[in-house]
Amino acid sequence: MPTSPRAFAASLDSASPDPLYLQVAADIGRHIGHDPRFLHRLPSEAELCALYDVSRITIRQALAHLAERGLVVRRHGRGTFVSAVRRDGRQSAIYSFGDILAGQGLAPETELLAFGMTAPPAEVRAALGLGDTALGLRRGFSVNGRRVAVTEVHYPPALAERITEDMARETSSAEILTRRLGLAIDHADVSVDLAAIGPAVADWLRLPPASTLMRIRRVTHCTGLGPCEHSQILLSTGAAAFRVDAEGRIAPALGAA
Incomplete structure (x- = not known):
């Protein structure tokens, strides 16, 4: 309506x-x-x-x-x-944000900002079919000393006991699913939009509270499990530019300012 x-x-x-x-x-x-x-x-x-x-x-x-x-x-x-770029799409493989940066010849630094069981936002609960809890982690990405993006990832409780804090600190979300947990990716639904950021993200990116940033949102479906991961990349204004085609594939065409 x-x-x-x-x-x-x-x-x-x-x-x-x-x-x-x-x-x-x-x-x-x-x-x-x-x-x-x-x-x-x-x-x-x-x-x-x-x-x-x-x-x-x-x-x-x-x-x-x-x-x-x-x-x-x-x-x-x-x-x-x-x-x-705004159309929702589907892709058969998933890529980590760090890999996309590295593919452009950049050397990102990653910081694990948060890890633990948490109450997921409503859109995460809906996407993963969750109740009141999920494993959540937040990572910050810097390039040449500039804080350029934050990723927020949620996993259902069924996977939580298999994911450790060291794993989250050392391994990308894509590798956690495939290399560490041995899961097969069926597909991922990807969308691009603008979103208001929360206070923790704003504080780390050194932006005013409730700033609006470009967001790339992904819901990953694993073979035999259904939706197994919800992730979003929040890009600092002016820090990056993605090319995302009509099928939702994120092209490694990012440049950091």
């Missing part, structure tokens, strides 16, 4: 540390692919101004922010269109 026009303006928070255009960009990202007005071609700048009750320059900054991250494509004289 389409969101009512009043709800668009109501999604903005004048007390938020995020600039207004970033809030608009994040809200547009949430509507893409879900609201029929945001499936293929976005509403015009004038329509967006009316929906969000903001100036045209704010809308243009928001659309530019989305275009810089590859989520929309702006075509002069024709409007703004949803990019293929």
Whole structure:
């Protein structure tokens, strides 16, 4: 069901540390692919101004922010269109974030920020069919001394007793499933969007609380087990650019600033 026009303006928070255009960009990202007005071609700048009750320059900054991250494509004289990068996709193999960085000749440093049983977010519970607990871990990635990304991974309790903190510190999430646990990957569902980050992630990346970042979300399905891992990569603004095709394959085309 389409969101009512009043709800668009109501999604903005004048007390938020995020600039207004970033809030608009994040809200547009949430509507893409879900609201029929945001499936293929976005509403015009004038329509967006009316929906969000903001100036045209704010809308243009928001659309530019989305275009810089590859989520929309702006075509002069024709409007703004949803990019293929925003479409959900499926891939038959999974890759670690560290491997993608290394594939670009970079030498990332990884820090295990959190490890242990935790209450997973609602979207993780839904994706993995969980109850109130899951094994969660968080890693921070730095390149040349700059903190560029955080990954958050959750596993169902059935796998938790087989995954140690040392394993999480020394082994990528992809290798934990395949090399350490000996599981076979059936497929992974991948999506790209914008998401507000939590305080722990914001603190490590040295960003204002509730900042909005590009997110690559993956739900991995293992043969015979079904959904066995939920992971997301949160990329610091300006730190990286991915190319993700319409099938959800993440191409190793990342460059760190």
